[in-house]
Amino acid sequence: MSKTIKAPVPEGPLVEKWNNYKSNAKLVSPNNRKKLEVIIVGTGLAGASAAASLAEMGYNVKSFCFQDSPRRAHSVAAQGGVNAAKNYKNDGDSVYRMFYDTLKGGDFRSREANTYRLAECSASLIDQAVAQGVPFGREYGGYLRNRSFGGVQVSRTFYARGQTGQQLLLGSYQALLRQQHAGKVKLYARHEMLDVVIIDGKARGIIARNLDTGKIERHGAHTVVLATGGFGKIYYLSTLAMGCNASAIWRAHKKGAYMANPSWTQIHPTSLPQSGEHQSKLTLMSESLRNDGRIWVPIDKNETRLPGEIPEEDRDYYLERKYPSFGNLAPRDISSRAAKEQIDLGKGVGPLKNAVYLDFSRAIKEYEKDVIAERYGNLFTMYKKITGIDAYKEPMKISPAAHFSMGGLWVDYELMTSVPGLFAIGEANFSDHGANRLGANSLLQACVDGYFILPYTLQNFLADQINIPKTDVNHPAFEESERLVKDQMQSFLNSKGKKTAEEFHKELGKELYDKCGLLRTKEGLEKAIENIKNLREEYKVNLLVPGTAEEVNSELEKAGRVSDYMELAELMCIDALQREESCGAHFRAEYQTKEGEAKRDDENFCYSAAWEWTGNASSPVLNKEPLVFETVKPSVRSYK
Amino acid sequence: MKITLKIWRQRDAGSKGAFKEYHLDDVSRDMSFLEMLDTLNIKLIKQGELPVEFDHDCREGICGQCGVMINGIAHGPLKNTTTCQLHMRSFKDGDTIYVEPFKAAAFPIVRDLKVNRSALDHIIAAGGYVSVDTGQAPEANSIPITFEQAESAFDAAACIGCGACVASCKNSSAALFTSAKISHLSQLPQGDKETSTRVVSMVNEMEEEGFGFCTNTEACQVECPEDISVLNIARMNYEYNKARLVKK
Numbered sequence: 001m002s003k004t005i006k007a008p009v010p011e012g013p014l015v016e017k018w019n020n021y022k023s024n025a026k027l028v029s030p031n032n033r034k035k036l037e038v039i040i041v042g043t044g045l046a047g048a049s050a051a052a053s054l055a056e057m058g059y060n061v062k063s064f065c066f067q068d069s070p071r072r073a074h075s076v077a078a079q080g081g082v083n084a085a086k087n088y089k090n091d092g093d094s095v096y097r098m099f100y101d102t103l104k105g106g107d108f109r110s111r112e113a114n115t116y117r118l119a120e121c122s123a124s125l126i127d128q129a130v131a132q133g134v135p136f137g138r139e140y141g142g143y144l145r146n147r148s149f150g151g152v153q154v155s156r157t158f159y160a161r162g163q164t165g166q167q168l169l170l171g172s173y174q175a176l177l178r179q180q181h182a183g184k185v186k187l188y189a190r191h192e193m194l195d196v197v198i199i200d201g202k203a204r205g206i207i208a209r210n211l212d213t214g215k216i217e218r219h220g221a222h223t224v225v226l227a228t229g230g231f232g233k234i235y236y237l238s239t240l241a242m243g244c245n246a247s248a249i250w251r252a253h254k255k256g257a258y259m260a261n262p263s264w265t266q267i268h269p270t271s272l273p274q275s276g277e278h279q280s281k282l283t284l285m286s287e288s289l290r291n292d293g294r295i296w297v298p299i300d301k302n303e304t305r306l307p308g309e310i311p312e313e314d315r316d317y318y319l320e321r322k323y324p325s326f327g328n329l330a331p332r333d334i335s336s337r338a339a340k341e342q343i344d345l346g347k348g349v350g351p352l353k354n355a356v357y358l359d360f361s362r363a364i365k366e367y368e369k370d371v372i373a374e375r376y377g378n379l380f381t382m383y384k385k386i387t388g389i390d391a392y393k394e395p396m397k398i399s400p401a402a403h404f405s406m407g408g409l410w411v412d413y414e415l416m417t418s419v420p421g422l423f424a425i426g427e428a429n430f431s432d433h434g435a436n437r438l439g440a441n442s443l444l445q446a447c448v449d450g451y452f453i454l455p456y457t458l459q460n461f462l463a464d465q466i467n468i469p470k471t472d473v474n475h476p477a478f479e480e481s482e483r484l485v486k487d488q489m490q491s492f493l494n495s496k497g498k499k500t501a502e503e504f505h506k507e508l509g510k511e512l513y514d515k516c517g518l519l520r521t522k523e524g525l526e527k528a529i530e531n532i533k534n535l536r537e538e539y540k541v542n543l544l545v546p547g548t549a550e551e552v553n554s555e556l557e558k559a560g561r562v563s564d565y566m567e568l569a570e571l572m573c574i575d576a577l578q579r580e581e582s583c584g585a586h587f588r589a590e591y592q593t594k595e596g597e598a599k600r601d602d603e604n605f606c607y608s609a610a611w612e613w614t615g616n617a618s619s620p621v622l623n624k625e626p627l628v629f630e631t632v633k634p635s636v637r638s639y640k
Numbered sequence: 641m642k643i644t645l646k647i648w649r650q651r652d653a654g655s656k657g658a659f660k661e662y663h664l665d666d667v668s669r670d671m672s673f674l675e676m677l678d679t680l681n682i683k684l685i686k687q688g689e690l691p692v693e694f695d696h697d698c699r700e701g702i703c704g705q706c707g708v709m710i711n712g713i714a715h716g717p718l719k720n721t722t723t724c725q726l727h728m729r730s731f732k733d734g735d736t737i738y739v740e741p742f743k744a745a746a747f748p749i750v751r752d753l754k755v756n757r758s759a760l761d762h763i764i765a766a767g768g769y770v771s772v773d774t775g776q777a778p779e780a781n782s783i784p785i786t787f788e789q790a791e792s793a794f795d796a797a798a799c800i801g802c803g804a805c806v807a808s809c810k811n812s813s814a815a816l817f818t819s820a821k822i823s824h825l826s827q828l829p830q831g832d833k834e835t836s837t838r839v840v841s842m843v844n845e846m847e848e849e850g851f852g853f854c855t856n857t858e859a860c861q862v863e864c865p866e867d868i869s870v871l872n873i874a875r876m877n878y879e880y881n882k883a884r885l886v887k888k
């Protein structure tokens with residue numbers, strides 16, 4: 001039965017809510033903290049910062065990641081920067097303005113109080129990171145430097161060259177290892193979580209597989225936190241890392257945690273295009289390139305000349321034409337959609353006709369090559385490494401790529417899922433970005449969740465667990481979980497079919513990108529659901545996994561991840577199908593204005609969809625959390 | 641392109657390993673080196689053989705998880721490039737390529753090309769941080785750091801922890817890796833307070849983990865994908881000697 005969910009937020013005006021919460025939250029005395037155990041799955045910015053902060057407070061933390069070192073979590077790959085309302089530029093920035101930009105950027109589909117809190121805690125993150133030794137960009141005088149990022153009019157982005165994620169992550173990784181050294185954190189690298197264990201209605205542990213030995217392990221605790229990142233890799237080709245997955249949150253979903261707005265995926269406009277069937281991932285090129293690069297395609301779809309030989313009158317600078325005031329700097333969702341439109345018209349460029357040109361020739365003429373080299377030199381070098389092409393001489397080829405999951409586990413104001421004692425932080429939850437995330441806001445969210453929010457809200461939960469003894473991993477719930485996990489792996493190994501997990505994943509990704517990507521239609525989504533179901537049936541009988549479960553086996557790891565993707569993919573389509581409006585990254589062809597822009601329907605769809613597992617992937621229950629705007633009035637997002 | 645591969649296969653740290661030869665007939669120049677291995681693995685799986693295990697994750701040169709010896713060079717022939725960013729256009733039709741794991745006493749083999757580099761984490765855990773708890777930080781702009789200072793610290797902080805420096809060193813020393821962290825933190829006012837304790841405990845840990853001593857061959861910088869400078873090693877040695885002197 002479908003229900004309406006309430007997510008109580010603290011009393012008081014927006015600006016006082018978080019302070020009110022903190023003043024009234026329950027505390028645990030230092031003496032009692034020693035007795036409590038916390039499992040944190042994930043060592044990205046969210047997981048590492050939470051683990052370090054909780055260990056510093058005195059809790060016993062067990063920290064898990066599937067990579068061989070916590071420092072390799074995919075937060076490491078973030079390039080552009082992190083936002084904070086410091087107003088160092090004196091350009092009129094404030095917590096309120098940052099909150100409003102984020103809410104508007106998300107097309108008014110996030111919870112007001114959460115989004116405000118994100119902006120409110122942003123300044124402290126910069127303080128914390130600087131204290132840890134994060135080498136942010138500086139002015140010559142020694143003060144911190146800022147730049148501006150898409151969708152806003154102030155400069156509030158802090159950055160560390162093109163490696164902001166790496167440097168922030170090293171800060172929290174080092175804090176984490178400091179606590180490991182102090183004996184407060186136990187690290188389990190190369191461990192993959194395969195199930196959440198629930199005892200008496202509360203999350204009390206996990207089942208994990210040691211990827212070096214294949215051994216299945218049971219880990220108990222008083223509470224479990226999932227910080228397992230985004231699942232954009234479901235599209236196969238994406239800017240995510242090869243091991244990024246939905247398995248942790250999907251298995252939690254199957255244990256009762258609601259999955260919110262799963263179809264909302266940000267597709268980034270400036271990634272490198274696929275170059276052939278062998279391709280395994282897409283590399284992001286910083287969006288900053290759009291400041292000086294002009295995007296175009298040939299007007300004639302049968303064009304055969306090299307880009308340099310095509311005269312101006314035979315080119316279509318479609319962003320400049322369609323969005324005269326924002327031009328090449330139109331927001332991510334709009335730019336990506338416009339590129340897809342051209343590619344679908346057959347005007348794509350490159351051997352697979354799957355890209356558009358990003359052309360620097362005018363900028364090079366205007367400012368000289370040196371200026372462009374100073375601004376984007378490292379990106380031009382990276383481009384050359386990957387494609388072998390010199391972008392000073394010929395335009396880059398770029399194309400859209402799946403990038404960020406706005407959807408994820410549903411959480412309340414305390415970041416707790418619908419399963420008591422199970423928390424979700426960072427990209428794994430759905431909370432702050434609405435239907436479209438602003439650039440440089442997600443590093444922030446991961447950090448703020450881990451450093452500044454969870455330490456309060458988790459403690460509020462733990463205060464009631466002081467008298468609960470250590471979790472017994474021989475409890476029947478552990479037995480049962482372990483048995484199911486082992487049976488599933490055995491079924492993958494037994495199937496002995498003809499296709500590898502990777503091959504299935506490629507097919508699934510293509511289906512999803514075509515029909516539940518940038519542009520969605522009722523017809524397409526219904527077709528996708530049918531195709532995904534068929535693919536899932538085939539997966540049961542035609543999967544080929546070598547080796548055994550009791551050894552290193554990357555193929556077996558993939559098989560589990562793809563199996564979860566097969567189910568989640570259907571939910572994404574179901575989610576996109578029920579939302580008969582366009583908002584942010586979710587664009588339904590049937591719901592657009594005469595000018596072809598997204599048409600939101602606040603009357604009927606001003607809610608977050610929180611899906612509940614029923615045992616059958618094809619018939620989930622839709623619960624709705626109405627979005628109530630106490631402070632802000634939703635307006636129409638326009639970039640014309 | 642036609643490529644012959646000679647790949648190191650080894651079941652686990654306790655077993656004996658050996659090179660095995662494989663042939664690929666239609667390698668595209670645009671494939672990355674790892675995509676070439678993917679192609680080989682699909683072929684092996686379909687033939688009922690075990691695929692080659694290798695480490696990788698981001699495939700964009702930043703996580704540090706990939707890394708193999710290619711024709712005896714850590715991360716292969718291209719300078720300042722990780723294995724995942726190397727493309728097959730760096731090779732010629734008909735080439736034979738030797739692929740081995742990063743070998744060092746401190747990096748036990750897990751399987752085939754996968755090794756265990758957790759010793760590098762242990763070095764960081766011994767002191768590679770600023771001792772600041774969440775919530776203790778002062779306002780970020782209260783301590784200015786000059787542009788040059790920040791840039792220079794960044795050059796050292798750019799290390800991705802891949803271990804190529806260890807694999808390319810005839811002594812299997814982790815001096816470049818360790819000195820990069822020491823150098824990053826000691827150049828910043830937030831980190832310099834702990835320099836002397838940090839350097840002593842990190843250097844001691846490096847020895848305990850079984851890494852060799854640095855004899856200044858400078859092979860490490862040559863094969864480091866981030867071009868981390870050997871000057872950091874000089875700085876580490878200076879700080880180490882200073883800390884020892886002060887202690888005496």
Ligand SMILES: Cc1cc2nc3c(=O)[nH]c(=O)nc-3n(C[C@H](O)[C@H](O)[C@H](O)COP(=O)(O)OP(=O)(O)OC[C@H]3O[C@@H](n4cnc5c(N)ncnc54)[C@H](O)[C@@H]3O)c2cc1C
Binds near residue numbers: 047070078191
């Ligand atoms: C290429 C790229 C560039 C980006 N650039 C920016 C930017 O400039 N600014 C910005 O704000 N945001 C950016 N983002 C988004 C941002 O980086 C992420 O949203 C954020 O880092 C996510 O952090 P996280 O801690 O939630 O997850 P992650 O850093 O992805 O960490 C996930 C962790 O969970 C672990 N894990 C996952 N599944 C399991 C499992 N089953 N068992 C055990 N462990 C598991 C992993 O090992 C890892 O430790 C970018 C993203 C990408 C992909």
Ligand code: SF4
Binds near residue numbers: 865
């Ligand atoms: S110093 Fe260079 S080679 Fe050594 S671990 Fe760091 S990045 Fe890799």
Ligand code: FES
Binds near residue numbers: 701702704705
């Ligand atoms: S796979 Fe991440 S650096 Fe190569």
